[in-house]
Amino acid sequence: MRVPNYGMLHLLPRRHWIGPIRLALTLLGLPHAVLTSGIRPALCCTSYCPLKTSKTFTPISTSCHNLYMTSVKTMPPSAASFAKSRSPLYPGSKIKRFTVPDDKVDWSKNWPQYSPVGHTDAGVLKKPAWADPEIGAFSPQFNTVDGGVDRTSFQGKYKVESGNPINPCGRTGLTGRGLLGRWGPNHAADPIVTRWKVDAKGAKILHSVSKRPILQFVSIKRKDCGEWAIPGGMVDPGEQVSLTLQREFSEEALNSLSLPPPEKAKIHDRITKLFKTPGFEVYKGYVDDPRNTDNAWMETVAVNFHDESGNSVSELPLQAGDDAGQVKWVDVDSSFALYASHSHFLELVSKERKAHW
Numbered sequence: 001m002r003v004p005n006y007g008m009l010h011l012l013p014r015r016h017w018i019g020p021i022r023l024a025l026t027l028l029g030l031p032h033a034v035l036t037s038g039i040r041p042a043l044c045c046t047s048y049c050p051l052k053t054s055k056t057f058t059p060i061s062t063s064c065h066n067l068y069m070t071s072v073k074t075m076p077p078s079a080a081s082f083a084k085s086r087s088p089l090y091p092g093s094k095i096k097r098f099t100v101p102d103d104k105v106d107w108s109k110n111w112p113q114y115s116p117v118g119h120t121d122a123g124v125l126k127k128p129a130w131a132d133p134e135i136g137a138f139s140p141q142f143n144t145v146d147g148g149v150d151r152t153s154f155q156g157k158y159k160v161e162s163g164n165p166i167n168p169c170g171r172t173g174l175t176g177r178g179l180l181g182r183w184g185p186n187h188a189a190d191p192i193v194t195r196w197k198v199d200a201k202g203a204k205i206l207h208s209v210s211k212r213p214i215l216q217f218v219s220i221k222r223k224d225c226g227e228w229a230i231p232g233g234m235v236d237p238g239e240q241v242s243l244t245l246q247r248e249f250s251e252e253a254l255n256s257l258s259l260p261p262p263e264k265a266k267i268h269d270r271i272t273k274l275f276k277t278p279g280f281e282v283y284k285g286y287v288d289d290p291r292n293t294d295n296a297w298m299e300t301v302a303v304n305f306h307d308e309s310g311n312s313v314s315e316l317p318l319q320a321g322d323d324a325g326q327v328k329w330v331d332v333d334s335s336f337a338l339y340a341s342h343s344h345f346l347e348l349v350s351k352e353r354k355a356h357w
Helices: 018-027 241-253 261-275 342-353
Strands: 117-120 174-178 184-196 215-222 279-286 296-307 324-331
Touching: 174 296, 184 241, 184 342, 215 241, 215 342, 241 261, 241 296, 261 296, 279 342, 296 342
Parallel strands: 117 174, 184 296
Antiparallel strands: 184 215, 215 324, 279 296
């Protein structure tokens, strides 16, 4: 199990049917590239491409859980928000990226002087099960579901030049894969599990300033960087995203892998019950991640599962999994610093739940 270190389409009214169908196919592990033929969204040089809709969708039923999407307000995209993907020092190394200014992020900008640094981590080159071989040693089928590996992107069809996939959101100053296992998109899933903060009598606690009820979410402290984050992990080849969401939460926040069978079964029942409730799809797409390169990048599906009554997951003891240093319920607040794009995800959840932010 690997935790992702840390994306949506602008739909015209006549395209409202695309989102639900794409989502259903994604959850079932089926390719959906055919749906974007002729209507692929423009690629953007940002940390995300927002999905905006005018009304609430009916929950989309699958064999695992229901999801719905609603209208959300997002910040206007800008090259400046594509910052973590251009972090000067590549994480886990002493490698310095070629500096890419804001006005040169977009691939459409002519820049003959661009000379990115090449880097793929030694651990990736050892060919672990979750990593691809080097280009040339195999021939990946990009923009398709290649065997068990989904090489399609939520951003639409990406370019492939000289056998190498090209980051759809712009230049990063580094080629190769860095710490990422897959060439092209590396898919992850982020379960955002929330509950209401209540007093001793079970009444919702309102924030002193906003006068809105306070949400709490399960947060882990990452071992690799020490930052607080939403628990999550990589989608295994052929795995349904819905199963990844449930599996990663169980492993990261409840340490289910180390529990004896009886306790594991009890947790599984509670988790399954929560994850069968209607989930709010917060985000789906490109993630502005410090590990991104010109040829490999992170994409995720973030889904909020809310324990409205407080008698489901809220009653389970939290215990950090192998990739988490700590785990706890944290008040959702704009002042709480989170890893990568996770603060943006929580902001959208707060707006959806009409909670304090």
